[in-house]
Amino acid sequence: MPTVLSQDLLGGRLNVQLLPRAAYSARDPAQWQTLGVTLERQQGVHAIDSDRRVDFDTLPGVLAYTPVGVEVFSESTSGGEYLLLRLDDPLAKQNLPAVNHRVQSAGNRQALMLGRELRRLLLVPQADALALEQCAMGLVGLGNGTANTSRRVAPKAFTRVLEQIAEQFDEPLTLEQLAAAYGQNELRLLRDFTRYIGLTPHAYLVEVRLQAARRMIERTDRPLADIALDVGFAHQSHMGSAFRKHLGMTPSQYRSRF
Structure with missing residues (x-):
């Protein structure tokens, strides 16, 4: 649990x-x-x-x-x-x-x-x-x-972008691909993404990869280098940088604690 x-x-x-x-x-x-x-x-x-x-x-x-x-x-x-x-x-x-x-x-x-x-x-x-x-x-x-503050309701087209990220976060996604899913140009996607979530598409993608890595570290004993590649980070040190920046610890320290 x-x-x-x-x-x-x-x-x-x-x-x-x-x-x-x-x-x-x-x-x-x-x-x-x-x-x-x-x-x-x-x-x-x-x-x-x-x-x-x-x-x-x-x-x-x-x-x-x-x-x-x-x-x-x-x-x-x-x-x-x-x-x-x-x-x-x-x-x-x-x-x-x-x-x-x-x-x-x-x-x-x-x-x-x-x-x-x-x-x-x-x-x-x-x-x-x-x-x-x-x-x-x-x-x-x-x-x-x-x-x-009135609630900003994201259009259905925007949820398609989130679903694409959720399904393909381990791949090298591009702004062009995400904009195509949204049905708008790249600049409109950037503006609306920040409006609805408060993060850029890249920052959100890093967060999704980070969460996937956390769950894999908690639930498996797989090598950290393999986990990094499986969730879309370029290499283990890239994943380590994300852990230190957003969680205040290395992946190894996270595994020891959780």
Whole structure:
């Protein structure tokens, strides 16, 4: 079972969790205020403060705030890595919008960057409490803007680009190929990709390869050099650079820990 990494901050007033990619079915009564950011695309069914279940397809970079008392049911056959903050009532009232429903913003580049940095800080063996608190509060600061941000809904053509990356991330994809899948020119693809996710196509592709490498390292004992090639990195040192930059450790250190 994949590990949930959790850390209490600010004397217990704030809890940060890194939820792994795994199938799940959960109902959260939201006894705390929650603020979350998707680190991976996630698809499934959910019901927010009602019994009506609807399909969802959430892209990376969606920042969602759920106030206390709003019940959320969510179910996914594959899940997706997710960064979740739980705040006590006084802390939330000081920093988050006064709403009685769930609010969210998509394509939030700042939220995605802070979420990935929190992931890196949680993964290292000895967490730096001050760095974690600063980063978490930076994310809380962004939460106040969700109440006034309309959600950007990606067109169906855009999901074809994500599906192509998901299916061919181990290949040397080009901007021309991705633009063809989108049905637009390369410049329009670049603009819309950043708008909907908050990352460039190349940065997103590196993240998809990184996630695939993590899962392979966790679940197999295959040589790291083979894993690097299998997930699309040019060589093992290229994969190592991505691990150090985004996770704060080498692939060997990651294997030792997880």
